[in-house]
Amino acid sequence: MNKEINDFHINNILKEMSDKDYQGYLLADFSNIKYISNYMPTSFAFCVLKENPVIYASKMDMEIANKTSTIEVKEFESFSEMIAELKGEIKNLAIEPSLEYSTYEKFSDDFKIASEIFINKQRAIKTSDEIAKIDKATEIAQKAFVDLDILSLRESKSFENTSAYELGGLMREYGGEGESFDTILVSGSATSLPHAVPKPKAIDDIILVDWGAKYDGYCSDNTRTMVYSEKQQEIFDIVKESHDNAIKAIKPGIKCCEIDKVARDIISEYGYGDKYIHSTGHSLGLDIHETPSFSTKDETIIEKGMVITVEPGIYLEGDFGVRLEDTVAIDNKARILGNLPAIIE
Structure with missing residues (x-):
C-alpha cells in the first residue's frame, strides 16, 4: 500500500x-x-x-x-x-x-x-489514505484528552507540566507515535500567550490545552479552552461564533484568505480585532505546519483534499486568552475531524 x-x-x-x-x-x-x-x-x-x-x-x-x-x-x-x-x-x-x-x-x-x-x-492535497491517518491521529489525541479528564486534575491541583506529560503518555498508550508538537496545557493568565509553556504550578481557573498526536507519521491538532467566569464565557462565545462561521464558509474554489476574513470580521465586530494576533489556521500532514494557511495574505484557492485547522482566538494580555481549534478535511464542504465537543464539561 x-x-x-x-x-x-x-x-x-x-x-x-x-x-x-x-x-x-x-x-x-x-x-x-x-x-x-x-x-x-x-x-x-x-x-x-x-x-x-x-x-x-x-x-x-x-x-x-x-x-x-x-x-x-x-x-x-x-x-x-x-x-x-x-x-x-x-x-x-x-x-x-x-x-x-x-x-x-x-x-x-x-x-x-x-x-x-x-x-x-x-503535499497540500491529501489522498484518502493520508486523511485516514490524520483521522486516526485525531481519534487517538481526543480519546487521550477525554480520559485525562482535565477538570478533575484542576480539582486535585495537579501541575500543568506533569498533566501535559501525562497527556502525551496517553496518546502513546493509545497507539500514537508521540506528540505532533510540544503539548500546551496552561491556565490562568498564561492562556493569553498563544504558545505558552506548561509550568510546574497547579492548574488554575481557565484552562487552555493545545495538543496533537502522530499516527504513522501524520499529525493531528486541536485546542480546547475551559472557562469559569462570566467574562471568560463572553469571550469564548465570540471565539466559537468565529470558529463555527469560518468552518461553514469553507468550500472549494474560494481563497484561503477569505476564510481568515470571515473569522476575523466576527471578532472585530465585537471589538476584539486587535486581540486576534495570529492566522486562522494552517495545513497539516507529515508536519504540523504545512501550506496553505487561512491567513490574511494567502490567496491559495481551496481544493478538495486539503486538510487545514480552524483556530480563531482572543488574547487579553496579562489576563486570559481563549482559542478553539478543530482540523477539517475539505470535500464539497469542510468535515470536522473527530467528535470532541467544543464545550468541555
Missing part, C-alpha cells in the same frame, strides 16, 4: 517537473523524503526525484532506509560521487527552497539549478 501511495506522489511530481523541463529534483527535507519513499531519515539524507528516483542515505541510516524505503537506496559516499552518477541523466535540476546554500554550491557547477516547490504543492 505504501508503495502505491509513494508512486502516486512521485508520478504527480514528475509530471510537473516534465512540464518545466527538469530531469531531477533534489530533496533534503526529512518529511519530503518520507512523503515519496516512506523512509524517514534519522541522519542526513538526499533524495533525487527522477524517472528512477534514488535516495543517498548516511551509513548509520542504511538499515532503516533499506527496511522502509519504497525506492532505491544507496549509501552516500561523497558529493563528487553522487554528482558523477547523476550528470549523465540530469541537465536541469530543481532544488527545494530550504536547501542549505553550502549544499546548493556543490551542485551549481554541474547542473542548471532553480528553486522550485513542486512537492509542497503536492
